[in-house]
Amino acid sequence: MVAHYGNPGAPSMTADTERHKEENSESQTDLQLVKKVRHGDRPAFDLLVVKYQSRVASIISRYVYDSQEVMDLTQETFVKAYRAIDRFRGDSAFYTWLYRIAVNTAKNFLESRGRRPQGSADAVDAENYDDGSKLRDNASPEKLLQRDQLQEALREAIGNLPEELRSAFLLREYDGLSYEDIAGILECPIGTVRSRIFRARDAVDRHLGPLLNDSRT
Amino acid sequence: MDDRLKETLSAMMDDEADELSVRRLLSHARQDEVRSQWQRWQQVRDLMHQGNLADDRVDVSAGVREALDGGFHKAPGPVASTRRGRERNWHWPAVAMVTLALVVGFGAGAGWESADTSASVANAGLPSEKAEGIASEAVGEPVQEVALQGLDEEQWEQVSRYLLEHAQHNSVGAGRGSVGYARLVSASGAGY
Numbered sequence: 001m002v003a004h005y006g007n008p009g010a011p012s013m014t015a016d017t018e019r020h021k022e023e024n025s026e027s028q029t030d031l032q033l034v035k036k037v038r039h040g041d042r043p044a045f046d047l048l049v050v051k052y053q054s055r056v057a058s059i060i061s062r063y064v065y066d067s068q069e070v071m072d073l074t075q076e077t078f079v080k081a082y083r084a085i086d087r088f089r090g091d092s093a094f095y096t097w098l099y100r101i102a103v104n105t106a107k108n109f110l111e112s113r114g115r116r117p118q119g120s121a122d123a124v125d126a127e128n129y130d131d132g133s134k135l136r137d138n139a140s141p142e143k144l145l146q147r148d149q150l151q152e153a154l155r156e157a158i159g160n161l162p163e164e165l166r167s168a169f170l171l172r173e174y175d176g177l178s179y180e181d182i183a184g185i186l187e188c189p190i191g192t193v194r195s196r197i198f199r200a201r202d203a204v205d206r207h208l209g210p211l212l213n214d215s216r217t
Numbered sequence: 218m219d220d221r222l223k224e225t226l227s228a229m230m231d232d233e234a235d236e237l238s239v240r241r242l243l244s245h246a247r248q249d250e251v252r253s254q255w256q257r258w259q260q261v262r263d264l265m266h267q268g269n270l271a272d273d274r275v276d277v278s279a280g281v282r283e284a285l286d287g288g289f290h291k292a293p294g295p296v297a298s299t300r301r302g303r304e305r306n307w308h309w310p311a312v313a314m315v316t317l318a319l320v321v322g323f324g325a326g327a328g329w330e331s332a333d334t335s336a337s338v339a340n341a342g343l344p345s346e347k348a349e350g351i352a353s354e355a356v357g358e359p360v361q362e363v364a365l366q367g368l369d370e371e372q373w374e375q376v377s378r379y380l381l382e383h384a385q386h387n388s389v390g391a392g393r394g395s396v397g398y399a400r401l402v403s404a405s406g407a408g409y
Contacts, residue, residue: 047252052278
């Protein structure tokens with residue numbers, strides 16, 4: 001995938017290694033946020049909601065097909081998660097735990113309406129589920145056009161990055177490497193990697209900013 | 218939101234932020250800016266990994282905030298404790314009622330019969346003057362005239378033995394025959 005954006009110099013890792021790194025990195029940040037939430041830190045929970053709301057909506061849309069009901073149940077899932085956060089022991093990834101709540105919420109909803117749950121999902125799916133596919137199917141032509149524009153803008157933004165920023169950014173995003181590994185490959189301090197990735201993100205965000213805002217209206 | 222905090226947020230995206238930095242970020246006054254930046258970067262990541270935004274119509278964060286602010290509680294902990302407290306509130310009367318029922322039941326089973334009750338049960342179907350006699354027996358008078366008058370000695374012994382065995386069986390088997398047994402022993406002691 002790195003080659004897709006024209007970074008032939010970037011080394012590539014196997015898919016398994018990539019996924020493994022990704023899971024580990026996500027769970028660590030999540031645990032930090034969960035710890036804050038347990039102490040009543042609402043902004044920390046906001047970040048978890050923003051991070052996972054699309055994925056949770058996608059899970060629920062496997063059971064419930066009405067988009068408004070999907071939104072309501074997504075919201076309910078997070079409210080339940082917040083109320084039950086003390087019961088999250090960290091045995092599994094936060095997202096896996098959240099996934100179970102979402103599935104149960106959807107099933108309970110269907111049962112309360114006298115409908116049998118149609119879809120099926122288990123915890124293994126939680127890590128690999130294709131986000132948003134159900135909801136995307138309903139995208140209007142305008143939305144599809146907007147997404148094409150977004151992808152084009154993203155290609156431009158990444159292509160315009162200085163080489164040292166692009167390398168660090170793509171090694172992180174596509175190969176899932178840690179800052180330490182990237183520092184070893186690029187032969188620079190970890191702090192430099194951290195700074196380069198941030199500057200790359202910032203540049204891409206500024207390039208895409210108006211389009212991202214438009215997509216939410 | 219300055220660049221230093223944004224760099225921390227970027228590191229959080231990659232799980233490379235230390236706990237102190239995360240704490241500093243979360244205590245930043247403008248959390249709406251933090252959330253907005255985080256959301257945009259999440260979108261960029263979705264776009265990069267899936268060739269698309271996960272779903273740009275999904276934004277329940279405001280609704281969740283509203284539900285949590287306007288609803289049940291401010292922090293996760295108190296909800297559980299409030300619910301537990303409510304459960305305890307109705308536990309006490311229930312426990313008291315069950316205890317009372319047990320005490321009354323046990324008391325009745327153990328022979329907590331009032332004099333009036335035993336008298337009225339024993340008097341059933343008897344003429345009024347005899348009933349008065351039995352009532353007085355219940356408070357200490359002899360019972361020889363009650364129902365065993367006219368029996369010869371052999372009949373009396375049979376009835377007496379039968380009643381005694383019955384009373385003993387009751388007192389051992391059902392735990393509630395002590396009064397009857399005592400009454401019979403008392404009757405036996407009176408010369409029957």
